Amino acid sequence: MEVLKNKFITIKAHVEDAPQECMFELKTQIILGLLEPESNGVIVKCLYASIDPAQINRMKTQCSSQTSVAPASKITPGMMISGSGVGRVVASKHPDFQKNDIVYGSLEWAEYTIFKNGNMLWKLDTKEFPLSYHIGVFGTSGLTAYGGFFHICKPKKGEKVFVSAAAGSVGNLVGQYAKLFGCYVVGCAGSKQKVDLLKGKLGFDDAFNYKEDVDLKSTIQRYFPDGIDIYFDNVGGEMLEAAIANMNNFGRVAACGAMSDYTNSGKRATLNMMDVTYKRITIKGFLSLDFSSEYIKDFISTTTDYVRAGELCVLEDISHGIESIPYAFNGLFQGRNIGKQIVQISEE
Amino acid sequence: MEVLKNKFITIKAHVEDAPQECMFELKTQIILGLLEPESNGVIVKCLYASIDPAQINRMKTQCSSQTSVAPASKITPGMMISGSGVGRVVASKHPDFQKNDIVYGSLEWAEYTIFKNGNMLWKLDTKEFPLSYHIGVFGTSGLTAYGGFFHICKPKKGEKVFVSAAAGSVGNLVGQYAKLFGCYVVGCAGSKQKVDLLKGKLGFDDAFNYKEDVDLKSTIQRYFPDGIDIYFDNVGGEMLEAAIANMNNFGRVAACGAMSDYTNSGKRATLNMMDVTYKRITIKGFLSLDFSSEYIKDFISTTTDYVRAGELCVLEDISHGIESIPYAFNGLFQGRNIGKQIVQISEE
The missing domain is CATH 3.90.180.10 (Medium-chain alcohol dehydrogenases, catalytic domain)
Known part of the structure; x- marks a missing residue:
C-alpha cells in the first residue's frame, strides 16, 4: 500500500x-x-x-x-x-x-x-x-453541552432552563442534562417533528416551534410565566433578544453559538443592556477546547454512565x-x- | 418646630x-x-x-x-x-x-x-x-466603580482596561482604581477638557474624545493595538459594539450602565455574538446593592486609604x-x- x-x-x-x-x-x-x-x-x-x-x-x-x-x-x-x-x-x-x-x-x-x-x-x-x-455524545458536542450547562451556567436544581436549537447536536444534550439534573426545561426547534421528539422521547417539560410564532418575546413568556434562569443560546439574533427580555434576576446566558450570525440569514441580536444591568444578567461565551483534561474526564465518566443506563438518549x-x-x-x-x-x- | x-x-x-x-x-x-x-x-x-x-x-x-x-x-x-x-x-x-x-x-x-x-x-x-x-467616592458611585472593577472584572496587573464615560462619577474612579492596581487604562469622554483631565490630573495612560471620531471601532483599535482585556461599560450602544470588536480572548465587560439606552438619544448595541463566543467574552450586569456588607467594608477601607494618601483624586x-x-x-x-x-x- x-x-x-x-x-x-x-x-x-x-x-x-x-x-x-x-x-x-x-x-x-x-x-x-x-x-x-x-x-x-x-x-x-x-x-x-x-x-x-x-x-x-x-x-x-x-x-x-x-x-x-x-x-x-x-x-x-x-x-x-x-x-x-x-x-x-x-x-x-x-x-x-x-x-x-x-x-x-x-x-x-x-x-x-x-x-x-x-x-x-x-x-x-x-x-x-x-x-x-x-x-x-462523547465528543465535542457532548462536552460543549455538558461544560456549557454545568460549568458556564452553574445551574441550581429547579431552575428554569431555555434551550434554542434544542433538537440540534448540542441543544438536545443540554436539555437532557438539565432534566437529569433537576431543572425545568423548555426547548425550541423549527418543526413539529422536532418539537414532538423533545417533548416525547427526550423528556423536555415543554417545547415549541419558533417558526409558528411571530412574537418570540410573548411566546417565551407563555412558556416561562415565572421567567428564565438559564438560557443556553445556540442561535443568537432575535431569540437571544426575546430570551433576555424574559430572564430573571441573576440569569445566565451560555453563548454557545450564533447560528443566525453565521450566515446572513438572520439579524444580529440588539441587546437591551438596561435589562442586562438591572437584572444582573451574565452572558458568557465559551468554547469546549478550554475545558481541562480533568474536567473532560468528569464529563466522559458522567456521560458514559448516563448512556449506559439509558438515561441519556443519543x-x-x-x-x-x-x-x-x-x-x-x-x-x-x-x-x-x-x-x-x-x-x-x-x-x- | x-x-x-x-x-x-x-x-x-x-x-x-x-x-x-x-x-x-x-x-x-x-x-x-x-x-x-x-x-x-x-x-x-x-x-x-x-x-x-x-x-x-x-x-x-x-x-x-x-x-x-x-x-x-x-x-x-x-x-x-x-x-x-x-x-x-x-x-x-x-x-x-x-x-x-x-x-x-x-x-x-x-x-x-x-x-x-x-x-x-x-x-x-x-x-x-x-x-x-x-x-x-465613599458612596454608591465609589462602590459601583470598586466592586464593578475588582469583583466583576477580576483584573490582573498589566491588563488593558477601557472605560467609557470616563469623566463621569463612576468612570473616573474605575480608571483611577485600575491605574493604582497596575493596569493600562484608556478612557473616553465627550470634550477636550475632560480628555485633558483624564490624561493629566487623573493619570489615565490615554484618553480620547469620542465625539471627534466617526469610526469608534478603528479609533479604539488605535488606542488598543493589542486589544482590550476589560471594558467597563457605562454607555452601551455603539461604544459597546466597538469595544467588543476590539476585545481579546477571555475579555470581560462590566455592564454598569447604558446611558445611550436610558433615553432614546442613541441606539441599542447590536452585538456580534460570534465574537462573544469565539473570544470567550463575559458580559456581566451588576448593581452596587448586591455587594455584601463585608465587601463594602473592604471598599471603604481601601478607598479611605487612597483618598487620605492623595492617591485617588475626588x-x-x-x-x-x-x-x-x-x-x-x-x-x-x-x-x-x-x-x-x-x-x-x-x-x-
Whole structure:
C-alpha cells in the first residue's frame, strides 16, 4: 500500500452565506501511503466525520480577526476541511498506534488523513458503544453541552432552563442534562417533528416551534410565566433578544453559538443592556477546547454512565459516503438534521 | 418646630427621553415636624443630594418589568424623587440618632425627608472628609466603580482596561482604581477638557474624545493595538459594539450602565455574538446593592486609604440650591458634569 487515491471535499470559493451544495466539490489527490521511519507519522482512514455549523466560520473570506476565528484554522478554496472524526489506522510509525487501531482526532473531510505526528490522536475503546458516539455524545458536542450547562451556567436544581436549537447536536444534550439534573426545561426547534421528539422521547417539560410564532418575546413568556434562569443560546439574533427580555434576576446566558450570525440569514441580536444591568444578567461565551483534561474526564465518566443506563438518549443523523457531506452540511443551515449530524465516510 | 415648609422637586409627567428642565417643578408641602413617641421616626434635613443618570429609568411610564426596574422604585408625577443623600437630623425618636447627627441614606430631592423608621440611615463620621464624599467616592458611585472593577472584572496587573464615560462619577474612579492596581487604562469622554483631565490630573495612560471620531471601532483599535482585556461599560450602544470588536480572548465587560439606552438619544448595541463566543467574552450586569456588607467594608477601607494618601483624586461637580436639581440632572445627559454630580440643598 504505497499509493492511495484520496477523495476529499473542498470549497470552490469562500462561503459567505448559507452554504449550498454547489459551493463544494469532491476532489481526488494521490498520496503516498509510506511514512518516514521514526517519524511518529500516522495515516488514518476516516470512518465517521463530524459535521458542525461552526465550520462555516472558517470558510469565510474574512475569517481571522474580524470574526475572531483563529487564522490558523482558516479554510481556503481547494484546501482540505478538518473536523473531528473517528478513523482506523492504516499505517503508523508512532509507538502508540498500530495498524487497525481505532482513533479519534481532527480528521479531514477526506477518505484519508496523514499525520506527520500522531500525538494529537487518541485511541478509542471500541467495545461498548457505537464508534460514532465518540464524535457526538462523547465528543465535542457532548462536552460543549455538558461544560456549557454545568460549568458556564452553574445551574441550581429547579431552575428554569431555555434551550434554542434544542433538537440540534448540542441543544438536545443540554436539555437532557438539565432534566437529569433537576431543572425545568423548555426547548425550541423549527418543526413539529422536532418539537414532538423533545417533548416525547427526550423528556423536555415543554417545547415549541419558533417558526409558528411571530412574537418570540410573548411566546417565551407563555412558556416561562415565572421567567428564565438559564438560557443556553445556540442561535443568537432575535431569540437571544426575546430570551433576555424574559430572564430573571441573576440569569445566565451560555453563548454557545450564533447560528443566525453565521450566515446572513438572520439579524444580529440588539441587546437591551438596561435589562442586562438591572437584572444582573451574565452572558458568557465559551468554547469546549478550554475545558481541562480533568474536567473532560468528569464529563466522559458522567456521560458514559448516563448512556449506559439509558438515561441519556443519543440522537444521531448519519448520512453515508463522502459525496453526501455538502448535502449534510447544507442541512444544518436548513434545519434538516435531528441530533448530531455525522457522515459515515467508510465502512467499519 | 412643629410645622415645616418642605420644598421638593418632582416630575410633571413621566419622562421618556432626555430630561429637560421644564419637565420638572418645584413644589412645597407643609409637614408636621412632630414624630410619634417611640416611633423610631427620624426627620432629616438634606445637605447633599446625589444626582444620577439611572434615576431617569424610574421616571418612565413603563418602568417595571419592561425595563427591569423594580416597580416599588417607580416615580410618578407629583411624587417625591429619592436618591442617596447626606443630611442632618432635625428630629429623632430613634435610639441611634440624635438631633444634629449627620446621616447617610435614601433622601428625597427635598429639603426634608421624614422616615417613619430610621433603621435605613447610617450615622457618618464627619471629622476627616467633606460630607459630600459620602455620596460620591465613599458612596454608591465609589462602590459601583470598586466592586464593578475588582469583583466583576477580576483584573490582573498589566491588563488593558477601557472605560467609557470616563469623566463621569463612576468612570473616573474605575480608571483611577485600575491605574493604582497596575493596569493600562484608556478612557473616553465627550470634550477636550475632560480628555485633558483624564490624561493629566487623573493619570489615565490615554484618553480620547469620542465625539471627534466617526469610526469608534478603528479609533479604539488605535488606542488598543493589542486589544482590550476589560471594558467597563457605562454607555452601551455603539461604544459597546466597538469595544467588543476590539476585545481579546477571555475579555470581560462590566455592564454598569447604558446611558445611550436610558433615553432614546442613541441606539441599542447590536452585538456580534460570534465574537462573544469565539473570544470567550463575559458580559456581566451588576448593581452596587448586591455587594455584601463585608465587601463594602473592604471598599471603604481601601478607598479611605487612597483618598487620605492623595492617591485617588475626588472629582465633584456641585451645584447649589434645590432649584438647581433639574438643570444638574439635565446636565448628566448633556455631558456637562465632570465627576460626581451633587446638589447642595442646604448649608452645613
